[in-house]
Amino acid sequence: MKYVDIAFGLFPPVLQTWLTFLLVRRRAHKGFPFFFTYTVFAVVAELCKFAVAQYSPHPMTYFYFYWGAEILYAALGFLAIHEVFRRVFENFESLPWFKFLLPMVGLGMLAISALIPIVHRAVETAPFLEGIYSLQIAVRCLQIGVFFLIFFLARAFELDYRQYAFGIAIGFGIAAAGILLGTLVRTSLGLKSLMFFKYVPSVAYCIAVTVWLASFVRAEPDDPFRDFRHLFTPELFAEQLRRYKQEVRSIFRP
Numbered sequence: 001m002k003y004v005d006i007a008f009g010l011f012p013p014v015l016q017t018w019l020t021f022l023l024v025r026r027r028a029h030k031g032f033p034f035f036f037t038y039t040v041f042a043v044v045a046e047l048c049k050f051a052v053a054q055y056s057p058h059p060m061t062y063f064y065f066y067w068g069a070e071i072l073y074a075a076l077g078f079l080a081i082h083e084v085f086r087r088v089f090e091n092f093e094s095l096p097w098f099k100f101l102l103p104m105v106g107l108g109m110l111a112i113s114a115l116i117p118i119v120h121r122a123v124e125t126a127p128f129l130e131g132i133y134s135l136q137i138a139v140r141c142l143q144i145g146v147f148f149l150i151f152f153l154a155r156a157f158e159l160d161y162r163q164y165a166f167g168i169a170i171g172f173g174i175a176a177a178g179i180l181l182g183t184l185v186r187t188s189l190g191l192k193s194l195m196f197f198k199y200v201p202s203v204a205y206c207i208a209v210t211v212w213l214a215s216f217v218r219a220e221p222d223d224p225f226r227d228f229r230h231l232f233t234p235e236l237f238a239e240q241l242r243r244y245k246q247e248v249r250s251i252f253r254p
Contacts, residue, residue: 008202009053013046015209022216028164034083035168038076039212045069067132074139081146081172084165088150101149109145113138116184124190133187140180147173167215171208178204
């Protein structure tokens with residue numbers, strides 16, 4: 001499995017180095033500073049993790065470096081996807097009801113993440129790691145919650161999915177889902193699931209990086225809603241929700 005590990009270790013930073021140049025070329029580093037910071041950090045962190053894994057004589061060095069990097073990944077990732085949310089829905093911020101959506105979704109996802117370790121304690125896991133896994137679950141649940149909120153609102157208002165922000169959101173959604181799945185399997189099945197825990201998040205992250213790169217290869221179209229703030233009313237939102245609900249029901253009706 002050595003060559004597989006090398007491939008998974010080098011594939012993301014190579015692509016993210018290219019992504020860094022694209023972000024600067026498209027001047028997207030100014031519009032998405034947290035995502036740009038996340039990308040630069042990811043290149044440095046992954047190369048350092050690879051070097052530590054290959055050359056460090058002390059296994060615990062990699063352990064602490066890995067989890068330290070994961071904490072920073074989680075923090076920067078959440079800031080980046082929150083940045084995406086603000087960017088996509090900047091025209092909605094003047095609406096009184098809109099400011100409550102993100103906090104409500106965040107509280108709901110945190111409640112779900114808090115129930116998971118209570119209902120099912122981690123198997124074959126030291127208390128220190130159990131705390132890390134609980135934090136991992138909470139952060140990934142938050143990211144997935146924001147991801148679905150972005151696409152639910154975008155679908156309701158028929159926003160342009162070709163915007164850079166949606167590519168970033170899709171990537172984080174894929175990465176968060178893979179990491180969350182790997183963590184849940186690890187805490188549920190214990191040490192016998194280590195291979196799953198090791199490779200499923202890695203595959204998901206590689207897919208996420210590919211999505212980000214594909215998003216910034218092309219030029220971004222203009223925002224078609226920039227000059228239509230007066231259209232975003234509670235009545236319009238309610239009408240869009242009713243229409244979306246009817247579409248969902250039609251899918252599941254025999």
